[in-house]
Amino acid sequence: MHAVIHALSITGSMTWEITWALILGFALSAVVQAVVRRSTVVRLLGDARPRTLAVAAGLGAASSSCSYAAVALARALLRKGADFTAAMAFEIASTNLVIELGVILALLMGWQFTLAEFVGGPIMIVVIAVLFRIFLRERLLRSAREQADRGVAGSMEGHAAMDMSIQRDGSFARRLFSAEGFTSVSHVFVMEWAAIIRDLVIGLLVAGAIAAWVPDSFWQAFFFSGHPLAAKLWGPLIGPVVAIISFVCSIGNVPLAVVLWKGGISFGGVVAFIFADLIIAPILNIYRKYYGPKMAAFLLGTFFTAMAAAGYVIELVFGGLGLIPSPATAKIPDQGVSWDYTTWLNIVFLILAATLIVRFTRTGGPAMLRMMGGKPE
Secondary structure, eight states: OHHHHHHHHHHHHHHHHHHHHHHHHHHHHHHHHHHSOHHHHHHHOSSOOHHHHHHHHHHHHTSOOOHHHHHHHHHHHHHTTOOHHHHHHHHHHHHHSOHHHHHHHHHHTOHHHHHHHHHHHHHHHHHHHHHHHHHOOHHHHHHHHHHHHTTOOOSSHHHHHOOOSOOSOSOHHHHHTSHHHHHHHHHHHHHHHHHHHHHHHHHHHHHHHHHHHSOHHHHHHHTTTTSHHHHHHHHHHHHHHHHHHHOOOGGGHHHHHHHHHHHTOOHHHHHHHHHGGGGSHHHHHHHHHHHOHHHHHHHHHHHHHHHHHHHHHHHHHHHHTTOOOOGGGSOOOOSOOOSSHHHHHHHHHHHHHHHHHHHHHHTTHHHHHHTTTOOOO
C-alpha cells in the first residue's frame, strides 16, 4: 500500500506541475486551429516538393497533438487528394512539433529538449521524404490509397473529420475576436483535451509507477549508462522500442521520458522515444486497417529509421555544441501542492479553461463530443 501511495503521489505532483502549461499550450493551439480552415490544408498538400513538405510541417504543428487524431486526419487528407508523403509529414508534425509538447518538455526536462524536438522533427521529415522517394513503390502506394478509400474505422475518426475553424471572412483579428471565434476556440480546446486525456492519464500513471518502483540501477544497466559511447549508440535504437511496447503516445509519453532520462538513456534516445508515439502498437494496428499490412510494415520500418536517425543527429550536434543538460536537472515532482508560482499559474489557467468549457457547453459542444469516435465520413 505504501508503494502504491508513493506512485500515486508522484503522479499527482507531476500532474499539478504541468497543468498550467498544458492549458496554455492547448489554448494557443486552439487559437491557431480556429483560424486555419481544413480546405486550406488539403489544397496546400498536393505534392511532395520540399516547399510543400515545409508547409505540411507548419500546418501539422498548428494541428492536433493527439497521435490517434493526427493519424486519422492524415488519412482524411489523403482521401481528399493530399500527397501521401505530405500527409505523413503533416502527421509527424501534428504530434512532434506542437506548442504544448514544447512547453511541457521545457517545464519538466529543460529548454534543450524543446529545442531538440523542434530541430529533430524537421530532420525526421526530411529522412522520411528521402526514404519514401527511394523505397516507396507505386504499386504499394496505389494499394494503400485503395485501402484508405474503403474508410475502415480506426480511432478518433469523428474528431479528425470535424472542421471547427472559423468560417466567416475578415482579418485574422476580426475573425478570432468575434463571437464565432470564441466559440471555435472553445470547441477546439475542449475536443483536444478529450482526445489526449486518456493517453495523458495513462502516461502519468505509468511514469509515477516506474519512478516509484523501478530502481535506477535497472535503467542504468539497461541503457549502458556506465559506457558513454555504447549508451549513445544504443539510446536512439532502444528508445523507439520502449515506446512501441509502452502503448503511451501523444503528450502522455513526456512524463515517462523524464523517468527514462533520469534513469540513464542518452539524450538522442529520449528524443527518439518521444518521436516514436506514431509507431506504438495500437497505432501500427490502425495503419494496417487504414493502408493494409504491407504499408503498415513499410511505415514501421521507415518511421523507425527516421526516428533513430534524428536521435543520432541530435546527439551528435547537441553534444558538439555542449547543449546536453545533466539528467539531474530533470524534474520528477513528488512534493505535492505548495503555494508557489506553479499554484498561482494553475489557478489563472484553470479559470481560463473553465471559461472555455462553459462556452463549449453552451454552444453545442457536448453533441460534438459524442461524435468524437464516429465514422471517417
